[in-house]
Amino acid sequence: MNVHSPARSTVEDDIALFRRVRAAMPELAKGLSVEDLAAQSMPDCSPGKWHLAHTSWFFEAMILSREPDYRPVDPRWQTLFNSYYEALGERVERPERGLMTRPSLDEVTAYRREIDRRMIRWLGQGEMDARSRYLFTLGLNHDQQHQELFLMDMLHLMSRSPLEPAAYDREPRSGPVEPARGGETVFAGGLVEIGHDAAGFAFDNEGPRHKVWLEPYALADDLVSNGDWMRFMADGGYTRPELWLSDGWATVKTEGWTAPLYWSRDGESWRVMTLAGPRAVDADAPVRHVSLYEADAYARWAGKRLPTEAEWEHAARTRPDVLSNLFGEVWQWTASAYAPYPGFAPTEGTASEYNGKFMANQVVLRGGAFATSEGHARATYRNFYYPHQRWAFTGLRLAWDQPSESARVTDDESAGFRDDLIAGLSRSPKRTSPKWFYDAAGSDLFEAITRLPEYYPTRQEAALLRAVAPDWAARFGPGATMVEFGSGASEKTRIVLDAAPDLAGYVPIDI
Structure with a gap:
């Protein structure tokens, strides 16, 4: 599920989103034993019970505790379930989290329910400023990070048992693996x-x-x-x-x-x-x-x-x-x-x-x-x-x-070409912008086309230029500069240049 908060969201939207995200980890814990959720397989891992508690502590520490006269559910748990926030005081180091047999799983579950109740009441007030909105969305994303960590740590725990137990009947995943494409x-x-x-x-x-x-x-x-x-x-x-x-x-x-x-x-x-x-x-x-x-x-x-x-x-x-x-x-x-x-x-x-x-x-x-x-x-x-x-x-x-x-151009320009081509060929009548034809190879191809017997425009334009070039040259005057837009290969322009030897400069411009 996407937890990116929309620019405008209602109180009902926020509460529904909160409930959906918070329901995910208890669903992952369903079917696992109390022992599964209490054990820690290595110093980098954390017990499942700790993940369930810590993600609740995060909402309490980052959001609820900012409220005036707030009373924590259990002040002792601020130390137990703080991960690495030095500003919030003492904490249990990660390698020792598996030693915390208390609180029990039932107590952690009750703590989670109470934090959810308090958060829903807080959300119901509908008075989030920009910072509160960010912290709320941060808390949801933090919860999702720990959902993945929960699975990482549970897999490592299962791998340490000679019984090779399965944590789930099938692998929990958000979507199917895509087949390889090659290339x-x-x-x-x-x-x-x-x-x-x-x-x-x-x-x-x-x-x-x-x-x-x-x-x-x-x-x-x-x-x-x-x-x-x-x-x-x-x-x-x-x-x-x-x-x-x-x-x-x-x-x-x-x-x-x-x-x-x-x-x-x-x-x-x-x-x-x-x-x-x-x-x-x-x-x-x-x-x-x-x-x-x-x-x-x-x-x-x-x-x-x-x-x-x-x-x-x-x-x-x-x-x-x-x-x-x-x-x-x-x-x-x-x-x-x-x-x-x-x-x-x-x-x-x-x-x-x-x-x-x-x-x-x-x-x-x-x-x-x-x-x-x-x-x-x-x-x-x-x-x-x-x-x-x-x-x-x-x-x-x-x-x-x-x-x-x-190197082939396969990123921004390729995406632009693809979008223009799809848009043009979806029209009736179909069209394609000529700008995509004029790379070096396209320009050479077009020049070859202009020399074909069937392509008369180039010959007709050259004949017209030969007729008018002397008159144009007389009008230029000495020291003029000729600027040509859409010059192409400038082959026909030579007719005018030969007729105007007094030109000071020639500036061809093309894509």
């Missing part, structure tokens, strides 16, 4: 703009919009597949240090990586742990759960590279139709460090800690995963993880440099 798309690059343009909601790290210079480049139309990855592995991908960054190779040796996370041998085949339990690896499906180190090594093995985030966004804005699984399958690693854009300013107040303080030693991912809530991702969205992390739903799309002399 590549070339982008001319140039001076482009990236970043959010302030229309609708965005996290503060998505702006401000700014200009970036891109050299010509190409992107693979498809994500790297499991089959592609198996060929990398078969060629010794995890045993060849020349393919790896230094820190990546050290991680491979320390962690003993030989395949993506959750893969294991099943005789001569591979299988993978999923949210629906163990499955045979589908060679055609996009590869998941690879780190930046692995993605970079694969790209080097393939003779390609990872795209920069500017290249990815420019492609997503100008040619989203040609790139399969741009959103909705895996977050795609880029070659860009997670850093502030020029002119970046964090959100004012406590929410200033949401993104900006993490802008060091992490790498940007673009796109969106199958577990990303519908409508949550967008072309400007900047996800980020450390280069060694791979429990997120991450994959990759390859890029490579394109020599300038062979």
Whole structure:
């Protein structure tokens, strides 16, 4: 569901939207045991119970607590469910969240219901200023982020059990995987703009919009597949240090990586742990759960590279139709460090800690995963993880440099040509603007057409010019400059130039 707040929304719209977003995580928790929701499988993960509580705490801490004389549901829980907001006081560090057996799941569920009740009452007042509106929409997007984190953490937890339990009967996803299309798309690059343009909601790290210079480049139309990855592995991908960054190779040796996370041998085949339990690896499906180190090594093995985030966004804005699984399958690693854009300013107040303080030693991912809530991702969205992390739903799309002399115009100008052509051919009578014919090849073709016996206009125009050129030359006078609009190849103009040797200059102008 799309949580971008409209320019004008009614109280009823806000309440309905709040209820829809808040219903999603309890639905994901339905069917899981109390034990499933209380356990923590590694320091980077959090228990499901904690996600249920923290997303409620966020609305209480960021919105409800700003009300005069507000009384928290339980002041002690401000410490338990604070994630990383130093301005709000002490907190339980993430590696120890699984040690919190109290409050119970029932108490957390009751806390969530109470926060929802208070938020609906607050929304019913219908008195949101611009800042409150932003924080409300931020809270909805924050909730959706944790819905995906809930699934990431639950998958990791299930993978740690020798029983290999399935968290769900089928994988929760917002839409089907798109089939591979094959091929590549070339982008001319140039001076482009990236970043959010302030229309609708965005996290503060998505702006401000700014200009970036891109050299010509190409992107693979498809994500790297499991089959592609198996060929990398078969060629010794995890045993060849020349393919790896230094820190990546050290991680491979320390962690003993030989395949993506959750893969294991099943005789001569591979299988993978999923949210629906163990499955045979589908060679055609996009590869998941690879780190930046692995993605970079694969790209080097393939003779390609990872795209920069500017290249990815420019492609997503100008040619989203040609790139399969741009959103909705895996977050795609880029070659860009997670850093502030020029002119970046964090959100004012406590929410200033949401993104900006993490802008060091992490790498940007673009796109969106199958577990990303519908409508949550967008072309400007900047996800980020450390280069060694791979429990997120991450994959990759390859890029490579394109020599300038062979770069095809496939972005803005191509989109304009496509739109004009569709509009013209949809009319009756059909028409096409001649401006699209006159590139270098089109001009040469037209000049060849003018020399055909069947094309009389050029011969007739030349005959007329020979007749009038002497009279024109007499009227020019000495020192005149002749400016010709629509000069083309200027072949007929030579007739006039030969008749007027006293001209000071000639300026041909054409598209």
